[in-house]
Amino acid sequence: MQFLVFACCDSRVSPSNILDFQPGEVFMFHNIANLVPPFNQLTWWPGTQLRYSGVGAANEYAVANWNVKAKFGHLPPDEQNRDCEMESVNLSLTNLQTYPYVRERMARKALALRGxxxxxxxxCFELWEVKSIITPPIHR
Structure with a gap:
């Protein structure tokens, strides 16, 4: 697998068709609004951890096991403003950077994030590079 694509579960158009992916070339993850939440590590039972959402699990699996080279988001619901559509993809790209294994591979240039x-x-399909960086939280 070379690509991980986050797509909306009610997608009206198949990303594989739009991007002309060949069988076995892409790992497709469908969820509501194709949003990626930030990494969140919570302890929910003594000695165990709820590491992150199902999105995080699919993300880690594809990055760790298939060495994907790029990740994509796609069009949210068509009634939204185009700027909001693109910003939701940018937010997911920013959230992807909160996952430790994504940051580590980006630092080694082994992973590229694309919106x-x-x-x-x-x-028409528009593709862009991630334009956000994660800064440490400000503590007062």
């Missing part, structure tokens, strides 16, 4: 937006009315 994508497909306008299925116009039939």
């Amino acid at each position: 994508g937006d497909y306008d299925f009315i116009k039939g």
Whole structure:
């Protein structure tokens, strides 16, 4: 696998068709609004940890086991403003950087994050590089 794509579960267009992926080339993860939550490590039972959401589990599996080279988001619901669509993808790209194994591979240049937006009315796909950085929290 070379790519991990986060796609909306009610997607009206298949990312594999839009991006012309071949069988076995992409790991597709469908969830609501194709959003990626930030990494959150919680202890929920003595001696165990609830590491993160199902998105995190799919993310870690693809990055750790398949050495994916890029990740993509796609178009949220079409009634949203285009700027909001792109910002939701940017937020997911920012949240992906909170996962330790993503940060580590990005630092080694073994992983690239990309945002994508497909306008299925116009039939055009826009791809961009991550433009956000994670800064440490400010403590008062």
